[in-house]
Amino acid sequence: MMKPARFHKDLSPRSAGNKAWRWVALCTLLILIFFLDIALGPVRIPLKSVLRIILSLPGEDSTGHYIVSQIRIPKACTAVIAGCGLSVSGLQMQTLFRNPLAEPSVLGVTAGASLGVAAIMLGGGSIITLYTIRELGISGSWLITLAGCLGAAVVMLLVIMISRKVRDNMMMLIIGVMVSTATLAIISIWQYFSDAELIKDYLLWTFGSLGGVTGTQLYILGLVTLTGLVLAFLSSKTLDALLLGDNYARSMGVTIHRARVIIICSTSLLAGSITAFCGPIGFVGIAVPQMARSLFSTSSHRILIPACCLIGTGLILLCDLIGQWPGNQTALPINIITALVGAPMVVWIILSKNNLSIYG
Amino acid sequence: MSDPQTLLTTHELTAGYHVGGRSVAIAGPLSVSIQPGRMICLLGPNGSGKSTLMRTLSGLQPALGGTIDILGDRGSSLHNPSRLARKISLVLTDPVRHNNLTVYSLVALGRYPYSGWLGTLSEEDKRIISWAMGMTGIEDYAQRKMGMLSDGERQKVMLSRALAQDTPLMMLDEPTAHLDLPSRIQIMQLLHKLARTTQKGILLSTHELDLALQVADEVWLLQKAGGKLEKGVPEDLVLNGIFETVFDKEGIHFDKETGSFHIHAGSSKKIGLTGEGAAVFWTRRALQREGFGVTSEGLPSIHTDGSTWTLKSLSESRSFTSMAGLLQALRTKSISHEDIH
Numbered sequence: 001m002m003k004p005a006r007f008h009k010d011l012s013p014r015s016a017g018n019k020a021w022r023w024v025a026l027c028t029l030l031i032l033i034f035f036l037d038i039a040l041g042p043v044r045i046p047l048k049s050v051l052r053i054i055l056s057l058p059g060e061d062s063t064g065h066y067i068v069s070q071i072r073i074p075k076a077c078t079a080v081i082a083g084c085g086l087s088v089s090g091l092q093m094q095t096l097f098r099n100p101l102a103e104p105s106v107l108g109v110t111a112g113a114s115l116g117v118a119a120i121m122l123g124g125g126s127i128i129t130l131y132t133i134r135e136l137g138i139s140g141s142w143l144i145t146l147a148g149c150l151g152a153a154v155v156m157l158l159v160i161m162i163s164r165k166v167r168d169n170m171m172m173l174i175i176g177v178m179v180s181t182a183t184l185a186i187i188s189i190w191q192y193f194s195d196a197e198l199i200k201d202y203l204l205w206t207f208g209s210l211g212g213v214t215g216t217q218l219y220i221l222g223l224v225t226l227t228g229l230v231l232a233f234l235s236s237k238t239l240d241a242l243l244l245g246d247n248y249a250r251s252m253g254v255t256i257h258r259a260r261v262i263i264i265c266s267t268s269l270l271a272g273s274i275t276a277f278c279g280p281i282g283f284v285g286i287a288v289p290q291m292a293r294s295l296f297s298t299s300s301h302r303i304l305i306p307a308c309c310l311i312g313t314g315l316i317l318l319c320d321l322i323g324q325w326p327g328n329q330t331a332l333p334i335n336i337i338t339a340l341v342g343a344p345m346v347v348w349i350i351l352s353k354n355n356l357s358i359y360g
Numbered sequence: 361m362s363d364p365q366t367l368l369t370t371h372e373l374t375a376g377y378h379v380g381g382r383s384v385a386i387a388g389p390l391s392v393s394i395q396p397g398r399m400i401c402l403l404g405p406n407g408s409g410k411s412t413l414m415r416t417l418s419g420l421q422p423a424l425g426g427t428i429d430i431l432g433d434r435g436s437s438l439h440n441p442s443r444l445a446r447k448i449s450l451v452l453t454d455p456v457r458h459n460n461l462t463v464y465s466l467v468a469l470g471r472y473p474y475s476g477w478l479g480t481l482s483e484e485d486k487r488i489i490s491w492a493m494g495m496t497g498i499e500d501y502a503q504r505k506m507g508m509l510s511d512g513e514r515q516k517v518m519l520s521r522a523l524a525q526d527t528p529l530m531m532l533d534e535p536t537a538h539l540d541l542p543s544r545i546q547i548m549q550l551l552h553k554l555a556r557t558t559q560k561g562i563l564l565s566t567h568e569l570d571l572a573l574q575v576a577d578e579v580w581l582l583q584k585a586g587g588k589l590e591k592g593v594p595e596d597l598v599l600n601g602i603f604e605t606v607f608d609k610e611g612i613h614f615d616k617e618t619g620s621f622h623i624h625a626g627s628s629k630k631i632g633l634t635g636e637g638a639a640v641f642w643t644r645r646a647l648q649r650e651g652f653g654v655t656s657e658g659l660p661s662i663h664t665d666g667s668t669w670t671l672k673s674l675s676e677s678r679s680f681t682s683m684a685g686l687l688q689a690l691r692t693k694s695i696s697h698e699d700i701h
Contacts, residue, residue: 237479241472243461245454247420252472252525253445299461302478 019296026295026310033317037079038072041324042331071211074218078210079316081218082278083288085225085270087312088232088305090285091292092267095239095301096260097163100349101173103285104271107159108180109152110282111187113275114206116151118187120144121202122194141220148276149224153268155179160260208279208335210320221277228269229309235262236301243299281316281335283342288312290349315341367529367561368394368417373426375409375416383424386412387582390426390589394529394561399552401572401594402565404582405607410565411453411533413582417563418531419444431528445473449525451518451532456506463509463517464502467493470524492523496550512543519550530554532564536571544568548575569607569621573598581606629653632661639666646683650690662686 039050045064053068090103097107104110120143159179166172191199213221232239238259241249246256274281292307293299319338324331374388386409394400404410415421417428419438427434430447438444449470456466470492471485481489493499496516506514515535522530532551536544548568552575555562566572572579573594581590581597583606590602597603604614607621614621631652633644643664644654660673669680671689680686 234477237472237475237477240465240479241469244456244466244469245452247452247454248450248456250420250441251418251445251448251450251452252469253442254472255441293460297460298465300465300479 022295023310026307026314030310030314030317033314033321034076034080037076037317037321038068040321041067041072043067070214074214075211075320076317077218078213078221078278079320080313081222081225082210082274082281083284083313083316084229084309085274085312086281086284086316087288087292087308088229089267089270091289091301091304091308092232092235092239092263093285094289095242096160096263096267097172098243098245099172100290101286101346102176103283104152104267104275105280105282105285106173106180107176108155108183109159109267109271110275110280111180111183112151112153112155113148113272114151114280115155115183115187116147116149116272117144117205117276118190118202119151120147121205122187122190122198141217144276145220145224145273149268149272152272152275153264155183156264156268160264205279207333208281210278210316210334211331213277217277221273224269224273228266228273229305231262231266231269233302233305235259235266236305239263239301240299279333279335281338283338283345284312284315286349287342287345288315290345291315365395366393367396367431368392369429370417371427371429373416373428374424375413375421376424377412377421378424385424387416387589388413388424388426392580392589392591394563396528396561397555397559398577399555399562399575400564400578400580401576402563402580402582403567403569403572403606404565405584408582408584410582414531414533414563414565418448418450420450442473445525445527447527448529448531449522449527451515451522451530451535453533453537456514456518461506462502463498463504463506464489464493466506466517467498467520467524470521470526473525488526489524492520495523495554496520511538512540512546515539515543515547516550519547523554528560530560530562532562534565534567536566536568544571548572551575630655630658632656632658633664634661635664635666637666639664643669643683643686646687650687652690 035050035054038054039045039047045067049064050068053065054073086104089109093102093104093107093109094100096102104113159176162175162179163172166175191202194202238249238254241252241254242259244252249259250256271285288308288311289304291311292304295311296303296307298304316334316338319334319341322332323334323337370390370392372389372391374385374390376383376385376387378384402410402413412421416423419428419430419441428438430438430444433443433447467489468481468485471481471489472479475481475485490499493502496519498513498516498520501509501513506517509517519532519535522532535551536547539547548566548571551562551564554560555577576594578591579594579597581602583590590597590606592602598616604616607614629652631647631654633640633647633654634656635643643662647654647662660671663670663672667681669683669686671678671680671686678689680689
């Protein structure tokens with residue numbers, strides 16, 4: 001094999017330098033939103049007090065301390081976890097299906113997770129309500145996480161099997177919506193035969209909420225999401241190769257089957273666990289990867305995965321802030337806000353045909 | 361079974377598909393080999409199984425029967441993608457139009473089999489990427505997005521990616537499809553040069569018969585699905601008439617003299633043509649298009665010296681200063697039917 005002997009000029013992009021400011025700006029913005037999210041809420045607590053509580057300085061009243069440390073900080077942390085997890089699972093699905101509109105809620109993965117959760121909440125009968133699951137502590141949290149992830153994985157597998165027969169992006173989306181609808185219909189049947197109390201509990205869950213995930217649950221959710229994120233980051237090289245399609249990826253040395261299994265695992269862990277604890281939150285998975293691609297102007301997953309984490313976190317925190325706008329006594333469910341932000345984004349992606357056709 | 365110089369050898373290989381538990385053989389059984397530094401063109405009409413054979417040889421789909429030996433690997437070791445990725449690089453017809461991918465990062469993907477677990481590139485990797493881009497002449501748009509390139513440029517990028525993979529074998533499935541004529545010639549010349557300078561074995565499937573005849577060291581000719589594969593030096597295949605039998609169809613005629621295809625209307629009108637230079641070639645083409653069978657003598661006849669055309673028939677002799685005038689005269693009744701027999 002002939003090796004290039006002549007000197008060749010380095011054509012590699014000097015991206016590290018000229019993109020550093022974007023990372024700095026993003027992080028700064030994120031920290032700002034994070035503190036805003038903790039500082040603002042239905043109960044007005046002076047900024048100074050909030051700062052003192054965060055820094056564990058003495059002298060603040062116990063109500064304020066409780067609200068900040070037991071409600072707002074866990075909620076903000078949940079928002080960070082959900083933001084990272086949902087956007088990275090969306091990014092992985094977009095690469096796997098080569099479709100910019102793929103994401104957990106569009107292709108029915110969220111619905112699958114919902115089915116898993118419903119199976120526990122409704123199927124367990126009156127003994128197991130969401131409340132009692134929380135009372136169960138660690139084992140209950142693991143149970144609902146497992147159910148969510150399994151439900152997500154089952155639907156993901158189903159969609160992948162169908163996607164191998166369908167080449168067209170739009171067709172794939174319609175099929176995803178159908179899978180989603182069918183899954184939700186099964187839940188509806190289940191609801192129909194369930195007690196009113198359980199249904200109410202379940203319905204509240206479907207509104208989606210970042211609140212209420214505290215203590216061990218937060219640790220479990222964090223741990224599972226971290227596992228999913230690490231899996232995703234480890235497969236970033238494989239994901240890059242998959243951008244060219246299965247055949248090219250295989251010719252470059254990717255074991256397609258193994259790559260798929262890892263990506264399905266990661267996506268199911270991320271989307272499943274977050275859906276189980278926070279309810280179905282849609283559109284974050286579409287909007288964030290799209291924003292990350294345009295902001296960093298790259299397709300490299302090594303950059304896109306951390307970028308998605310930052311932007312996703314920022315977006316969810318922002319949606320949460322909007323939902324609990326100061327002066328508003330009740331906080332709006334998070335998935336209503338994300339839908340209001342995300343749905344126009346989807347329409348925009350479809351309208352700019354250029355964006356869609358690029359995935360071939 | 362093969363000398364160490366051979367890159368790829370097949371023995372009684374059958375390529376095809378499994379459909380519902382039954383196997384459908386598309387090509388083979390065939391025994392072929394690829395030597396380093398050789399450019400081989402796989403030709404054949406649509407549906408003759410070119411793509412299936414390419415996919416089988418490149419390990420994308422399993423063979424129905426027979427064996428493939430790629431640089432000493434055969435059988436199950438061919439099922440290891442990362443091992444195979446260092447031996448064969450591919451240029452496929454699969455569309456790659458990911459618009460956020462820069463040319464550089466796409467070519468860099470060619471280093472996949474060698475780069476670190478996160479895809480970080482070493483200095484050596486970067487050097488090979490630059491070399492690969494230099495070979496195809498795409499250094500100038502290293503930072504451009506794939507969506508901004510023309511089809512020809514895009515194909516050169518895909519070719520660079522395959523080069524960056526730095527494999528002894530390269531296989532290309534219809535690399536010149538959808539390209540304009542200059543790009544087609546450029547790509548074929550480039551591949552020919554690459555085979556010579558890098559000692560790679562290059563196999564490509566194509567519909568460009570004229571070009572393939574000019575640049576290929578060897579031609580593999582698939583007649584039809586399930587049919588035999590004829591192989592040899594292109595000139596041999598032309599002279600022994602195999603080319604004609606494969607591609608001669610209703611209304612199309614392969615001309616051994618010029619190595620090109622003619623559309624003939626199937627008329628029995630005969631006309632003589634004499635003269636010199638390029639004018640004779642182009643006049644023959646025009647006459648053939650008009651439905652004449654062109655012979656070297658006979659009446660009516662045309663003589664051309666490059667600037668004037670003289671039309672002689674039994675009754676008269678007329679001169680024309682352009683082909684248009686000549687053709688117009690031939691179309692009108694100024695020459696009687698008895699003259700054109």
